[in-house]
Amino acid sequence: MSDVPVYIAGLGVVSALGRGLAETLHALMHGRCGLGPLGVFPVMSEAALPVGQVQLADDGDDPLPRTHRLACLAAAQALAADPGPVDAIVLGTTTGGILVTEALLEKGGADPAAFRHHGLGTVAETLARRWGCRGPLLTVSTACSSGAAAIALAMALLRRGMARRVLAGGVDSLCRLTYFGFKSLQLIDPGGARPLDQARRGMSVAEGAGMLLLTRAAPSDGALQLLGAGLSCDAHHATTPHPEGRGALAAMQAALADAGLTAGAIDYISLHGTGTLDNDLAEARAVTTLFGERPPPLSSIKGATGHSLAAAGAIEAVVAALAVEHGVAPANTGLSTVDAPLKLNPVTTPLRTPIATVLSNSFGFGGNNAALVIGKGRGPQASSAAAPPPALTIMAAAGLTGVGHGQATWERFAAGGDCAGCLDEAIVCQGLPPRTIRRLKRLPKLALALAAQACGGLPVDALPASVCLGTAWGALSETHDFLQRLFESRQQFPSPTDFIGSVHNAPAAQIAMHLGARGANVTTSGGDASFEQALLAADLLAADPGRSILVLGVDEAQPVLAPLLDPSVRNAPLADGGGALLLRRGGAAGPTITLLAYRHDSGPAAVQHLIQTLGGAQAVRQSYGVILAGIPAAHAGQAARDLSTFVAESGFEAPVIDYRRAIGQYAAASAVAAVLALRLVQGQAVPAALAGGVEHPLAGKNVLLLGLGAYLSAVRIALP
Amino acid sequence: MNMEKLIGELRVKIVEILNLPDVTPADIPLDGQLVGGELGIDSIDVLEMVIMIEKDYGVVIDNKELGTKVFASLRTLAAYILDKSPRRAN
Numbered sequence: 006m007s008d009v010p011v012y013i014a015g016l017g018v019v020s021a022l023g024r025g026l027a028e029t030l031h032a033l034m035h036g037r038c039g040l041g042p043l044g045v046f047p048v049m050s051e052a053a054l055p056v057g058q059v060q061l062a063d064d065g066d067d068p069l070p071r072t073h074r075l076a077c078l079a080a081a082q083a084l085a086a087d088p089g090p091v092d093a094i095v096l097g098t099t100t101g102g103i104l105v106t107e108a109l110l111e112k113g114g115a116d117p118a119a120f121r122h123h124g125l126g127t128v129a130e131t132l133a134r135r136w137g138c139r140g141p142l143l144t145v146s147t148a149c150s151s152g153a154a155a156i157a158l159a160m161a162l163l164r165r166g167m168a169r170r171v172l173a174g175g176v177d178s179l180c181r182l183t184y185f186g187f188k189s190l191q192l193i194d195p196g197g198a199r200p201l202d203q204a205r206r207g208m209s210v211a212e213g214a215g216m217l218l219l220t221r222a223a224p225s226d227g228a229l230q231l232l233g234a235g236l237s238c239d240a241h242h243a244t245t246p247h248p249e250g251r252g253a254l255a256a257m258q259a260a261l262a263d264a265g266l267t268a269g270a271i272d273y274i275s276l277h278g279t280g281t282l283d284n285d286l287a288e289a290r291a292v293t294t295l296f297g298e299r300p301p302p303l304s305s306i307k308g309a310t311g312h313s314l315a316a317a318g319a320i321e322a323v324v325a326a327l328a329v330e331h332g333v334a335p336a337n338t339g340l341s342t343v344d345a346p347l348k349l350n351p352v353t354t355p356l357r358t359p360i361a362t363v364l365s366n367s368f369g370f371g372g373n374n375a376a377l378v379i380g381k382g383r384g385p386q387a388s389s390a391a392a393p394p395p396a397l398t399i400m401a402a403a404g405l406t407g408v409g410h411g412q413a414t415w416e417r418f419a420a421g422g423d424c425a426g427c428l429d430e431a432i433v434c435q436g437l438p439p440r441t442i443r444r445l446k447r448l449p450k451l452a453l454a455l456a457a458q459a460c461g462g463l464p465v466d467a468l469p470a471s472v473c474l475g476t477a478w479g480a481l482s483e484t485h486d487f488l489q490r491l492f493e494s495r496q497q498f499p500s501p502t503d504f505i506g507s508v509h510n511a512p513a514a515q516i517a518m519h520l521g522a523r524g525a526n527v528t529t530s531g532g533d534a535s536f537e538q539a540l541l542a543a544d545l546l547a548a549d550p551g552r553s554i555l556v557l558g559v560d561e562a563q564p565v566l567a568p569l570l571d572p573s574v575r576n577a578p579l580a581d582g583g584g585a586l587l588l589r590r591g592g593a594a595g596p597t598i599t600l601l602a603y604r605h606d607s608g609p610a611a612v613q614h615l616i617q618t619l620g621g622a623q624a625v626r627q628s629y630g631v632i633l634a635g636i637p638a639a640h641a642g643q644a645a646r647d648l649s650t651f652v653a654e655s656g657f658e659a660p661v662i663d664y665r666r667a668i669g670q671y672a673a674a675s676a677v678a679a680v681l682a683l684r685l686v687q688g689q690a691v692p693a694a695l696a697g698g699v700e701h702p703l704a705g706k707n708v709l710l711l712g713l714g715a716y717l718s719a720v721r722i723a724l725p
Numbered sequence: 726m727n728m729e730k731l732i733g734e735l736r737v738k739i740v741e742i743l744n745l746p747d748v749t750p751a752d753i754p755l756d757g758q759l760v761g762g763e764l765g766i767d768s769i770d771v772l773e774m775v776i777m778i779e780k781d782y783g784v785v786i787d788n789k790e791l792g793t794k795v796f797a798s799l800r801t802l803a804a805y806i807l808d809k810s811p812r813r814a815n
Binding site for chain 2: 189190191206243244245282439440443444494497498499500501502505
């Protein structure tokens with residue numbers, strides 16, 4: 006538990022129930038159902054399934070995808086009362102610009118500029134531009150728990166003192182991928198979602214956005230606080246929850262412990278309650294285990310809103326805040342007869358009752374679980390941030406490039422050679438169990454191979470409890486193949502396996518299952534800074550002392566989509582790979598990795614600010630013996646200018662290596678660079694081929710990993 | 726289509742679409758447990774087979790309860806397809 010309060014200073018919500026707090030509250034108080042016909046894209050079959058669609062004016066002039074527009078609407082509400090700039094934005098999303106991408110691909114669109122809003126990270130970038138945020142952006146994609154997980158990480162940022170005002174939330178739009186994907190899994194109720202009902206047959210896919218302005222300073226008009234958060238992973242199955250709700254229980258327990266509360270303090274439980282057979286049963290079992298036979302009032306609002314996936318956890322956090330402010334527990338809309346084996350008595354009509362504290366659940370594919378505790382605060386408290394925790398120690402590392410696994414990559418790199426390319430999958434998968442990988446395509450194979458290399462031969466207690474994986478584009482092969490078959494079969498026969506594999510967090514979930522990692526499982530996706538975001542998430546989540554945490558950056562070069570989506574890939578040979586670092590805080594000696602700076606910023610002033618953050622020019626010269634610079638081809642001009650500013654202003658005279666020249670043009674190249682940086686610091690020398698012909702001794706100095714382009718980041722790899 | 730031919734066809738298709746390692750068509754038993762047994766076939770594979778059966782035979786298996794009965798064994802699956810397929814005259 007932390008003694009740093011985190012206040013909820015603003016709320017924004019857009020869903021099938023309406024726009025804004027007043028409309029949402031009115032709909033909830035009257036038990037209104039927002040489900041209805043789909044109008045976002047054409048459906049060829051005669052029996053279209055009901056969805057939770059937002060009534061959004063068709064603005065032909067707005068180039069932004071629907072997800073981005075929904076996010077802007079909710080953010081504007083959350084920031085309306087207190088519109089100053091925010092220090093950071095933490096957002097959960099699974100869809101990004103996919104709705105636009107689908108339409109383009111169906112028509113055979115080949116203009117890369119049209120795909121520029123595809124990436125999940127572009128939603129937060131859009132908000133950052135609109136509301137003037139140059140600080141860290143963090144985009145979390147853990148399927149249906151993304152919104153809640155984003156809020157949990159935002160809270161950690163505030164508690165750590167890395168920000169004072171954070172915009173946090175979740176957003177997703179309806180799209181073909183999720184509509185036909187969940188349909189192929191037979192997880193959609195043709196009659197509309199009726200969570201907890203004995204006749205329930207699944208969810209209703211929906212869209213929306215929920216946003217919270219979270220602050221360190223108490224707002225003038227209330228004491229509503231985010232009291233606690235808990236993350237966990239089932240490590241059980243790619244889609245099906247653990248039958249006893251093991252991971253759900255762990256997330257709820259962690260959230261209560263984080264809030265310093267017992268189960269008895271909870272006045273209302275906002276269930277995940279999707280309406281699928283398996284989710285509702287597993288969640289009910291977990292709730293009964295934690296709260297006994299007589300839990301507090303509880304309900305799922307997904308019969309009213311539908312399941313808005315990454316938005317759900319954030320929308321329900323907003324609803325939890327409304328429940329506390331207005332003393333109302335929403336009804337479990339759509340329910341007629343409770344399923345007896347659930348042993349629950351959900352609220353059937355909106356219940357007026359004093360509510361001080363709410364527990365809100367969100368669970369997702371991959372067994373990625375999150376729970377939040379929202380309620381009235383405990384009054385004024387000391388609000389000094391804790392001292393920075395000790396650095397993360399690197400316990401093990403693995404890298405993979407076009408020339409092979411770690412050792413082959415290092416040898417080629419150290420000789421000044423070219424590592425860029427796409428490693429043959431048979432070599433990637435050496436040593437992985439055939440049954441484990443039989444359904445996996447390239448990205449999860451790369452990720453599992455890295456995890457297995459980094460963690461191979463370790464005793465059980467050294468294996469990671471948590472996994473943080475950064476990927477700019479997610480599983481492109483599965484996404485491509487799913488859409489291809491969808492289009493070819495006129496929407497009839499897309500592959501359920503491809504859908505399951507297409508979610509951004511599928512590779513991290515595979516790692517969790519392979520290693521039995523039941524702690525937090527977070528996938529981040531923010532363009533070229535995706536690995537740095539994973540490192541930030543790991544830094545925020547790693548306890549002191551705690552179990553180890555595996556951090557990865559990985560991307561795949563799917564030949565059709567990678568050049569369309571990533572402008573850096575377009576004019577370079579296809580290349581992919583990644584890196585993995587097994588980290589632990591406290592209690593272990595060894596080389597360390599520290600994310601010293603990470604901002605959505607560029608230009609001379611930003612570089613000056615970065616040098617100050619690193620302790621000034623003299624500290625840069627004294628601390629670092631080599632710089633590994635990440636220069637994405639798409640931002641080569643800006644990156645080169647910022648790099649020369651950095652070198653000139655700091656007076657840095659040691660070698661500077663443009664590592665993408667050797668590793669290849671892809672976002673996860675920075676994860677490979679981190680692994681190579683470890684070899685450099687351990688060897689205490691920059692090989693001659695990389696240092697202008699003469700070996701350059703490090704003489705006790707460290708390696709600085711500099712990320713350039715749209716984001717500026719600095720990572721230190723140091724000997725103890 | 727007769728039962729024997731259909732069973733042979735299904736064995737080949739199942740191994741092919743599910744990418745089962747170290748399993749040959751002959752390894753799939755006629756009456757033994759199809760799902761959750763030693764073959765390693767699980768609920769996701771069932772959904773993948775559902776799509777294949779709808780695509781190739783025009784037979785829809787659209788809920789879990791029906792699926793549990795139909796996918797009990799290779800024989801029950803073939804019998805259901807033969808019974809329901811609009812193309813069974815072929």
